[in-house]
Amino acid sequence: MPEHNVMSWTAIISGYSQRVGKEEEAIKLFVKMVQHGKVKPNQFTYSSILKACASLSNPVMGEQVHAHVVKAGLSLVTHVGNSCVSMYSRSGRMDDARKVFDYLYERNLISWNTILDGYARNSDTQEAFTFFEHIESMGIEPTDFTFSSLLSAAASLGTMGKGVET
Structure with missing residues (x-):
């Protein structure tokens, strides 16, 4: 062989x-x-x-x-x-x-989504939203995965109002 x-x-x-x-x-x-x-x-x-x-x-x-x-x-x-x-x-x-x-x-969108999702998974909602703001400020188009990660982060702390705002 x-x-x-x-x-x-x-x-x-x-x-x-x-x-x-x-x-x-x-x-x-x-x-x-x-x-x-x-x-x-x-x-x-x-x-x-x-x-x-x-x-x-x-x-x-x-x-x-x-x-x-x-x-x-x-x-x-x-x-x-x-x-x-x-x-x-x-x-x-x-x-x-x-x-x-x-x-x-x-860095590509996957890079940004991966770090954002990491903060969301680890219950650091503030950092997740900070990375989302970076994504938006750079003119990168967020994906469904981006929003799903943000909603997960918001839900974990009972801050769905913040999630709905995005």
Whole structure:
């Protein structure tokens, strides 16, 4: 059987990362890939494994993957950074999520929605609305996801009046 290349490793890791209940398998396979040493993970591998870490709220593994990302020189790649922001925010580590967000060279709507949703998930309604104001001031068109995150933040504190205003 031929040796795996980065695409085959990543495809399998990504598949496991996207299936509920299979995230641990993704992590095991990633560890095996790194230990194998013949194939280096790429930006898509890292995004996939960070998704698994986020789904499991596994900040220890996520932090180790983030260190690999930095070492590989991929920390400025927007979708990898977005995955790091998501992983940290889903683990309740908003200070780390914010550091990664602030470090991003280029931010897209997904970047803004991810950090806003992180603050909403972690019951920091004020910060979520502050990020929404940044989105609006930059002329970025909010999405249904943006509004859903804001309404979730407002509902968590019983401030639905604020949510209706947006």
